[in-house]
Amino acid sequence: MKQVLITVILCATSLVALRIAMPEKEKPQTVIEAIHARRSIRKYKDTRVEKEKLEQVALAGIAAPNAMNRQAWAIRIVGSQEWIKRCTDAFLPTIKGTPMGDHLLTPDFKNMFRNAPAVIFVAAEPTMFAGVDCGILAQNMMLAAHELGLGTCCLGSPVPFMNSKEGAPFLASLGLPEGYALQFAIAIGYADEAPEAKPRDTSKIVFVE
Numbered sequence: 001m002k003q004v005l006i007t008v009i010l011c012a013t014s015l016v017a018l019r020i021a022m023p024e025k026e027k028p029q030t031v032i033e034a035i036h037a038r039r040s041i042r043k044y045k046d047t048r049v050e051k052e053k054l055e056q057v058a059l060a061g062i063a064a065p066n067a068m069n070r071q072a073w074a075i076r077i078v079g080s081q082e083w084i085k086r087c088t089d090a091f092l093p094t095i096k097g098t099p100m101g102d103h104l105l106t107p108d109f110k111n112m113f114r115n116a117p118a119v120i121f122v123a124a125e126p127t128m129f130a131g132v133d134c135g136i137l138a139q140n141m142m143l144a145a146h147e148l149g150l151g152t153c154c155l156g157s158p159v160p161f162m163n164s165k166e167g168a169p170f171l172a173s174l175g176l177p178e179g180y181a182l183q184f185a186i187a188i189g190y191a192d193e194a195p196e197a198k199p200r201d202t203s204k205i206v207f208v209e
């Protein structure tokens with residue numbers, strides 16, 4: 001028993017020593033560090049995102065806390081460049097000449113999913129907390145992606161299009177369960193930019209004594 005205890009203590013000490021000895025940039029980020037380092041990414045490399053990584057991201061998503069463990073969400077992952085191009089081609093005429101068009105159609109525009117090579121759609125069952133559950137799932141996915149070296153951007157802008165008659169074939173192709181409503185999409189890929197953190201208003205946090 002004593003020997004087992006000594007071995008455990010020695011192993012734990014070695015692990016701590018190893019972590020301290022690691023050069024700063026090789027140290028894994030803590031969850032809090034990752035939360036503060038994540039940014040919304042809107043410029044991506046053309047590099048394909050590995051299916052294994054997308055799967056890891058989705059699995060991190062569904063590990064999220066959710067009301068009564070109902071798992072009232074659905075995730076659809078699209079990595080097909082052909083699908084993304086067809087969807088974007090159908091989307092463009094609907095926004096040309098609108099403020100959204102002016103906002104999105106920058107010279108480096110590649111596609112309607114903020115130029116990402118892959119996109120994850122998140123839909124919710126029409127039950128009370130499903131939207132909240134999907135939000136928590138989304139942050140899990142974005143943090144997991146961050147750890148895997150991927151950038152993300154949560155996108156509400158594709159939703160009205162996907163729910164329009166022009167977007168209907170694309171929504172249908174996602175094969176969502178009956179009655180589920182698309183909440184948002186998450187653009188995902190290898191980042192080709194490193195934006196500064198956007199400021200946060202700390203006055204939103206109040207301790208009630």
Ligand SMILES: Cc1cc2nc3c(=O)[nH]c(=O)nc-3n(C[C@H](O)[C@H](O)[C@H](O)COP(=O)(O)O)c2cc1C
Nearest residue numbers: 038039040041042114153154155156157158184198
């Ligand atoms: C529900 C939701 C919808 C969003 N929709 C869009 C969008 O349509 N287009 C976009 O570029 N960013 C979108 N964003 C990203 C926000 O603009 C971004 O999170 C915010 O500006 C803070 O920046 P940060 O994520 O880099 O901290 C959305 C974020 C959320 C949570």
